[in-house]
Amino acid sequence: MSTQTLSDKEVQSIDIRLNGERIEYAESILYMKVDDYFIEIKVEGKDSKDIQEVLSMFVAPDYEEHVEPKYIFDLDANVKFTVGEIENGIYTNKMLNLKVDGKANNLRFRNDEEIKKKFGYNDSDRADIESVKEVLNKGDYFVDMHATTPDNKLAISIFVYKSEYDLNTFLEKELNKLKKDFDSKKKTIELFGEEVPGIEFKKVYYDGTATIDLAFIKRGKYITIISSGGEYSSAPKDGFKLI
Numbered sequence: 001m002s003t004q005t006l007s008d009k010e011v012q013s014i015d016i017r018l019n020g021e022r023i024e025y026a027e028s029i030l031y032m033k034v035d036d037y038f039i040e041i042k043v044e045g046k047d048s049k050d051i052q053e054v055l056s057m058f059v060a061p062d063y064e065e066h067v068e069p070k071y072i073f074d075l076d077a078n079v080k081f082t083v084g085e086i087e088n089g090i091y092t093n094k095m096l097n098l099k100v101d102g103k104a105n106n107l108r109f110r111n112d113e114e115i116k117k118k119f120g121y122n123d124s125d126r127a128d129i130e131s132v133k134e135v136l137n138k139g140d141y142f143v144d145m146h147a148t149t150p151d152n153k154l155a156i157s158i159f160v161y162k163s164e165y166d167l168n169t170f171l172e173k174e175l176n177k178l179k180k181d182f183d184s185k186k187k188t189i190e191l192f193g194e195e196v197p198g199i200e201f202k203k204v205y206y207d208g209t210a211t212i213d214l215a216f217i218k219r220g221k222y223i224t225i226i227s228s229g230g231e232y233s234s235a236p237k238d239g240f241k242l243i
Contacts, residue, residue: 096224145157
């Protein structure tokens with residue numbers, strides 16, 4: 001076990017050196033981890049000097065590291081559609097690149113039957129991705145996640161739509177719908193460390209008022225609305241901090 005220098009970075013390696021009668025041989029196997037993948041680089045030569053000469057050929061790129069586009073500007077029409085998964089109390093959605101740790105934040109994720117009962121939406125089945133796509137193609141939405149605190153004073157939900165509209169046009173249409181029944185207005189919401197467009201509205205019940213914020217993000221042809229809110233004024237902001 002050793003380390004080698006690759007593009008000015010120290011990388012773990014396994015080094016093999018053989019010196020015998022009329023035999024000189026050197027080999028280094030370097031290991032790196034990138035996201036969920038391991039990369040193995042094998043370098044061979046007749047001695048250690050050869051190894052170093054080969055490794056010196058690796059240089060850092062002279063261009064800026066690739067950065068994923070911001071959600072609100074992501075226009076990739078070929079983005080792969082996926083639904084979220086809940087495992088060990090953690091919700092993950094790869095398409096949206098987001099995660100909610102329900103276990104650490106004392107959130108209860110509602111199952112699909114509970115979601116369907118609450119929102120009264122279609123009979124698409126997340127286990128059958130084509131059925132979800134079919135529903136979205138018809139203009140309906142899919143509730144990918146709904147979670148609440150034990151006292152039900154804070155709730156987070158994720159709604160997925162498919163739309164040919166740009167994000168601002170889609171948001172304006174949703175705002176006009178909400179204005180028919182609720183006190184609502186546009187606002188900017190901090191999410192993923194970025195500012196994204198959103199809507200704030202209030203629901204008035206016989207025993208109180210709920211404040212709800214909707215954050216809008218776009219991935220390809222899919223628009224996602226993340227809803228966060230509850231019975232106290234800071235509930236929307238508290239919910240977005242958990243994402």
